[in-house]
Amino acid sequence: MRILIVGAGRAGFDIAKILSGEDQDVILIDKDPEALRAAAEHLDVMTVVGNGASARTLEEVDIKAVDIILAVTENDELNMIACMTAKQYGVPMTVARVRNSDYTSPHPHLLSFSQYGIDLIINPEHLAAQEIFRLLAVPMATDMEYFHEGKLSLVGLKVGEKLEIAGQRISDLNLEKLTVVAILRDGQALIPGGNTRLLPEDRIFVLGETKGFHNLNELIKKKTPHFRRIVIAGGGLITQYLLRLLREKKNNLEVKIIDPRVELCRTLAGELEGCSIICADPTKKEVLEEEDLGPDDIFLSLQGEENLDLIASLLAHKAGVEEIICGIGREDYIPLAEMIGVTATITPRLLLTNTMLKLVRKSNIVSINLLQSGDAEIIEVIPTEHSPATQKCLRELNLPPGIVIGSILHQGRIIVPRGDTLIQPHDRVIIFALKSAIPTIEWLFNNK
Numbered sequence: 001m002r003i004l005i006v007g008a009g010r011a012g013f014d015i016a017k018i019l020s021g022e023d024q025d026v027i028l029i030d031k032d033p034e035a036l037r038a039a040a041e042h043l044d045v046m047t048v049v050g051n052g053a054s055a056r057t058l059e060e061v062d063i064k065a066v067d068i069i070l071a072v073t074e075n076d077e078l079n080m081i082a083c084m085t086a087k088q089y090g091v092p093m094t095v096a097r098v099r100n101s102d103y104t105s106p107h108p109h110l111l112s113f114s115q116y117g118i119d120l121i122i123n124p125e126h127l128a129a130q131e132i133f134r135l136l137a138v139p140m141a142t143d144m145e146y147f148h149e150g151k152l153s154l155v156g157l158k159v160g161e162k163l164e165i166a167g168q169r170i171s172d173l174n175l176e177k178l179t180v181v182a183i184l185r186d187g188q189a190l191i192p193g194g195n196t197r198l199l200p201e202d203r204i205f206v207l208g209e210t211k212g213f214h215n216l217n218e219l220i221k222k223k224t225p226h227f228r229r230i231v232i233a234g235g236g237l238i239t240q241y242l243l244r245l246l247r248e249k250k251n252n253l254e255v256k257i258i259d260p261r262v263e264l265c266r267t268l269a270g271e272l273e274g275c276s277i278i279c280a281d282p283t284k285k286e287v288l289e290e291e292d293l294g295p296d297d298i299f300l301s302l303q304g305e306e307n308l309d310l311i312a313s314l315l316a317h318k319a320g321v322e323e324i325i326c327g328i329g330r331e332d333y334i335p336l337a338e339m340i341g342v343t344a345t346i347t348p349r350l351l352l353t354n355t356m357l358k359l360v361r362k363s364n365i366v367s368i369n370l371l372q373s374g375d376a377e378i379i380e381v382i383p384t385e386h387s388p389a390t391q392k393c394l395r396e397l398n399l400p401p402g403i404v405i406g407s408i409l410h411q412g413r414i415i416v417p418r419g420d421t422l423i424q425p426h427d428r429v430i431i432f433a434l435k436s437a438i439p440t441i442e443w444l445f446n447n448k
Helices: 009-022 033-042 053-058 078-090 124-136 237-248 262-271 287-292 306-318 329-337 348-360 435-442
Strands: 003-008 025-030 046-049 068-071 093-097 121-122 141-147 152-158 178-186 188-190 205-210 231-234 252-259 275-279 295-301 323-327 342-345 365-370 377-379 403-410 413-415 426-432
Touching: 003 009, 003 231, 009 025, 009 033, 009 348, 025 033, 033 046, 053 348, 053 365, 068 231, 068 348, 093 348, 121 348, 124 141, 124 237, 124 323, 141 342, 141 348, 152 275, 178 403, 178 426, 231 237, 231 306, 237 252, 252 262, 262 275, 287 306, 295 306, 306 323, 306 329, 365 413, 377 413, 377 435, 403 435, 426 435
Parallel strands: 003 025, 003 068, 025 046, 068 093, 093 121, 231 252, 231 295, 252 275, 295 323, 323 342
Antiparallel strands: 141 152, 152 205, 178 188, 178 205, 365 377, 377 426, 403 413, 403 426
């Protein structure tokens, strides 16, 4: 597949790195020669200095031969125009990163995406708000994902020293409805077996049916806390999208927003009903002390600057808050966030990358979620007719160590796979795999 990426920033670089590593034909366009130099030195991609929205630049890269364009610069308008122009040349799939809600909010006179020539608009801040909303449904979760059209839930949990499961082997946990399918340990992903011990500071990923899944007592042997209030540091786009989701779902928790920007606070006060707006700096100790934070609060730091978010999260932890969700732009800061008491981190750029990958991968792969370590993926795939995965039972497939089949949805029924399980065409299969094993998965579940 020939893929054109407009924008060599962090998001564009991440996407190009993953796709070029899978032997895709990737072209990367950016106005900044320095940004392209890093890509040219480290990635197997074609780089072009120029304006990705310019017809002349697009013709230089033979735009008519491109299968998909991903426009992911920081400029919404440039992304949209790049897609519009590419569509004029007949590019089958055009995808634009757009953050400004003025372009995406419902309005009677707003043109549809297809009228723009854009097949899909992706808003990373809205993706982040959706992720936080899912995390709020399962206290203590570090990650939350749904599969099998919502029938199956994947939850990430940190193994604390005080939890009974710390030091135990997975086979000794006697889990009936839950399955430990992946572990992040010391920044690296591993696929566990029955004899794998869960160590303190591990982040484990647990798979189970969504119905009744929110009660994790079977696994953690600890009563799930109940919260009275959500306190949010920062009133930016992620916060605004999150509040809309909370309002739509009629969440009854008290919500308080703390932000030092006077004009933004005035705007929020006029637009947001049912929440308190405090115009103050959430990175100051005395400001948070006045809010009397404690264990029955959920604290979200979504200020958009890592140093500020980490400081606010640390202060909240010192005040006794146990459920803290922090926005992080750089994956290498995630361990630091965990050290200061953060329960879960949100990286909008990583969410954007996940969504882009779903579009580029083969059509029977319906969902992808990169683990934050970047070296493993969670995939929901539908095997095609006559694909190798449907010809033998799991035991006889001789799957490499980097792959585990987590669950199978067969005719509406969730199956916990065993060695003698035979995958059928059109089943939905959840797979956990190291990145090195992705080509094997694509071969197993396709007949091409």
